Amino acid sequence: xxxxxxxxxxxxxxxxxxxxxxxxxxxxxxxxxxxxxxxxxxxxxxxxxxxxxxxxxxxxxxxxxxxxxxxxxxxxxxxxxxxxxxxxxxxxxxxxxxxxxxxxxxxxxxxxxxxxxxxxxxxxxxxxxxxxxxxxxxxxxxxxxxxxxxxxxxxxxxxxxxxxxxxxxxxxxxxxxxxxxxxxxxxxxxxxxxxxxxxxxxxxxxxxxxxxxxxxxxxxxxxxxxxxxxxxxxxxxxxxxxxxxxxxxxxxxxxxxxxxxxxxxxxxxxxxxxxxxxxxxxxxxxxxxxxxxxxxxxxxxxxxxxxxxxxxxxxxxxxxxxxxxxxxxxxxxxxxxxxxxxxxxxxxxxxxxxxxxxxxxxxxxxxxxxxxxxxxxxxxxxxxxxxxxxxxxxxxxxxxxxxxxxxxxxxxxxxxxxxxxxxxxxxxxxxxxxxxxxxxxxxxxxxxxxxxxxxxxxxxxxxxxxxxxxxxxxxxxxxxxxxxxxxxxxxxxxxxxxxxxxxxxxxxxxxxxxxxxxxxxxxxxxxxxxxxxxxxxxxxxxxxxxxxxxxxxxxxxxxxxxxxxxxxxxxxxxxxxxxxxxxxxx
Amino acid sequence: xxxxxxxxxxxxxxxxxxxxxxxxxxxxxxxxxxxxxxxxxxxxxxxxxxxxxxxxxxxxxxxxxxxxxxxxxxxxxxxxx
Numbered sequence: 067x068x069x070x071x072x073x074x075x076x077x078x079x080x081x082x083x084x085x086x087x088x089x090x091x092x093x094x095x096x097x098x099x100x101x102x103x104x105x106x107x108x109x110x111x112x113x114x115x116x117x118x119x120x121x122x123x124x125x126x127x128x129x130x131x132x133x134x135x136x137x138x139x140x141x142x143x144x145x146x147x148x149x150x151x152x153x154x155x156x157x158x159x160x161x162x163x164x165x166x167x168x169x170x171x172x173x174x175x176x177x178x179x180x181x182x183x184x185x186x187x188x189x190x191x192x193x194x195x196x197x198x199x200x201x202x203x204x205x206x207x208x209x210x211x212x213x214x215x216x217x218x219x220x221x222x223x224x225x226x227x228x229x230x231x232x233x234x235x236x237x238x239x240x241x242x243x244x245x246x247x248x249x250x251x252x253x254x255x256x257x258x259x260x261x262x263x264x265x266x267x268x269x270x271x272x273x274x275x276x277x278x279x280x281x282x283x284x285x286x287x288x289x290x291x292x293x294x295x296x297x298x299x300x301x302x303x304x305x306x307x308x309x310x311x312x313x314x315x316x317x318x319x320x321x322x323x324x325x326x327x328x329x330x331x332x333x334x335x336x337x338x339x340x341x342x343x344x345x346x347x348x349x350x351x352x353x354x355x356x357x358x359x360x361x362x363x364x365x366x367x368x369x370x371x372x373x374x375x376x377x378x379x380x381x382x383x384x385x386x387x388x389x390x391x392x393x394x395x396x397x398x399x400x401x402x403x404x405x406x407x408x409x410x411x412x413x414x415x416x417x418x419x420x421x422x423x424x425x426x427x428x429x430x431x432x433x434x435x436x437x438x439x440x441x442x443x444x445x446x447x448x449x450x451x452x453x454x455x456x457x458x459x460x461x462x463x464x465x466x467x468x469x470x471x472x473x474x475x476x477x478x479x480x481x482x483x484x485x486x487x488x489x490x491x492x493x494x495x496x497x498x499x500x501x502x503x504x505x506x507x508x509x510x511x512x513x514x515x516x517x518x519x520x521x522x523x524x525x526x527x528x529x530x531x532x533x534x535x536x537x538x539x540x541x542x543x544x545x546x547x548x549x550x551x552x553x554x555x556x557x558x559x560x561x562x563x564x565x566x567x568x569x570x571x572x573x574x575x576x577x578x579x580x581x582x583x584x585x586x587x588x589x590x591x592x593x594x595x596x597x598x599x600x601x602x603x604x605x606x607x608x609x610x611x612x613x614x615x616x617x618x619x620x621x622x623x624x625x626x627x628x629x630x631x632x633x634x635x636x637x638x639x640x641x642x643x644x645x646x647x648x649x650x651x652x
Numbered sequence: 653x654x655x656x657x658x659x660x661x662x663x664x665x666x667x668x669x670x671x672x673x674x675x676x677x678x679x680x681x682x683x684x685x686x687x688x689x690x691x692x693x694x695x696x697x698x699x700x701x702x703x704x705x706x707x708x709x710x711x712x713x714x715x716x717x718x719x720x721x722x723x724x725x726x727x728x729x730x731x732x733x
Contacts (some may be wrong), residue, residue: 113667208702282672404732570658
């Protein structure tokens with residue numbers, strides 16, 4: 067069978083903010099750019115980012131990029147790379163103005179300047195008073211950014227392959243990435259896209275966990291492709307959880323609900339946060355509340371028939387307060403649970419939100435892997451956004467920094483690709499064995515007969531990750547988690563599809579998404595087991611302290627041999643003094 | 653017919669969990685029993701951008717087209733435990 071082929075200078079996989087910002091940079095420089103997206107571009111998960119984007123514009127309160135840098139380093143629990151963080155914070159103001167020029171309708175102050183709101187973790191003067199750094203377009207900043215960037219790309223003549231799923235990267239014997247095999251979802255036909263450079267911008271992997279806030283498209287496809295191409299994943303043990311999601315469904319219930327006076331109860335009706343945090347109680351920090359909920363459930367004090375959640379009591383606040391102060395939350399609870407929070411308590415459980423780890427890159431967006439002395443770049447491969455690990459978020463991400471990350475490093479990757487294309491003007495010869503390997507991944511799903519179902523195995527994987535690699539982590543729990551994920555991985559071979567049609571066979575896409583999740587799950591649980599300390603979002607009950615002597619380093623998980631390596635954190639910024647690790651107090 | 657359904661099912665994959673959690677179960681449980689006109693209205697509903705769709709499905713915006721408004725109400729009612 068002959069395989070259809072197309073050739074481009076650049077292939078961007080993923081059409082969220084990172085992919086689109088990068089594509090825009092390139093299309094404007096006359097590069098021939100293809101963007102592949104499994105859903106229509108403006109349905110990418112960037113659309114869900116409501117909070118806003120950080121930049122030290124100082125429109126509301128005094129501010130400075132250097133203070134922003136300090137807050138980001140501290141927020142990362144000192145695992146963030148300080149060169150990349152300096153680069154991001156310095157670029158922020160310029161890029162927010164640029165978004166404004168692209169058409170993002172930022173909310174305004176009376177004097178006409180961009181409105182900025184305060185957000186957790188922001189300070190003036192290196193840990194002083196609260197700063198107001200987050201620029202927002204009402205509560206739809208991500209939506210506004212995504213639509214503006216898409217329109218700008220249409221204008222710049224970026225070529226879109228909408229509803230195409232990327233199967234695998236194509237590489238040659240010398241390690242160059244030559245593009246990817248993709249499949250058109252509508253026809254089921256494979257297409258080989260050859261590209262001088264390929265950018266992975268596929269977003270996070272929230273679907274690893276049963277309870278998560280992410281869209282169902284967030285299956286970490288780029289992370290899976292990277293692992294299969296021999297590239298390690300960095301810092302996968304760091305996954306950000308919110309303490310209160312709707313149990314079993316994941317939708318976020320903002321911390322504001324507890325801020326307004328809501329509190330948590332176990333099955334005995336006990337206000338258990340009093341035991342874990344006698345002073346702050348229900349307003350303790352996110353990780354403390356998350357761990358307390360998981361502990362109550364583990365120790366048999368969870369509510370419901372399965373005992374797998376706790377209750378958030380809001381009814382004592384009264385209908386008026388709920389309607390006035392928490393209207394969105396009341397809508398969400400009534401829609402998805404059919405209960406009235408003014409009358410009944412709400413089942414909640416920690417919900418997975420953001421993937422701090424990902425494909426290791428430098429601040430130019432180039433994918434880098436360790437070699438004997440230091441690291442080297444994978445020629446022709448870039449990554450940006452949540453799927454990448456630059457690392458600006460380190461062990462924990464600050465609110466308002468993810469939309470910033472995608473535009474800063476999307477653009478940086480675009481700029482670096484332009485240079486790369488000047489030096490690499492021709493397509494390299496295709497490596498047929500790599501193409502055959504990618505095709506085999508696709509045709510494997512043509513196997514007929516009885517077997518396990520994708521949906522069942524996915525559910526088991528998500529439940530396993532939640533139970534054994536969620537917020538409650540000890541050596542025993544994680545060891546069991548590794549074994550369980552390995553058993554599930556073995557069962558992948560027995561999975562069969564019942565639908566073998568070609569046209570819009572979404573079952574086949576879901577099967578390949580599950581393969582990606584399976585690989586990423588193993589990377590996550592193995593990395594979490596190895597890291598014997600508590601830092602940022604990774605919190606070990608058996609190692610409650612941060613350990614800078616042994617663990618101030620990035621983890622790198624390789625699929626082959628399931629091995630871990632480590633690399634140092636870049637503590638040296640580009641032009642300013644380093645912020646040395648110290649205890650985090652908020 | 654099957655192809656149209658499969659295409660719509662993929663259109664139910666959106667950028668927000670809230671939308672996925674309402675649209676996908678509706679497609680699986682309710683869509684097939686709808687009269688043709690309402691099936692058409694559902695397809696039209698899906699053509700809205702994500703944020704607008706969220707406002708409609710949460711009942712904060714009512715679409716002008718009555719059929720679309722009706723089917724949106726049914727999607728909202730079908731969401732839940």
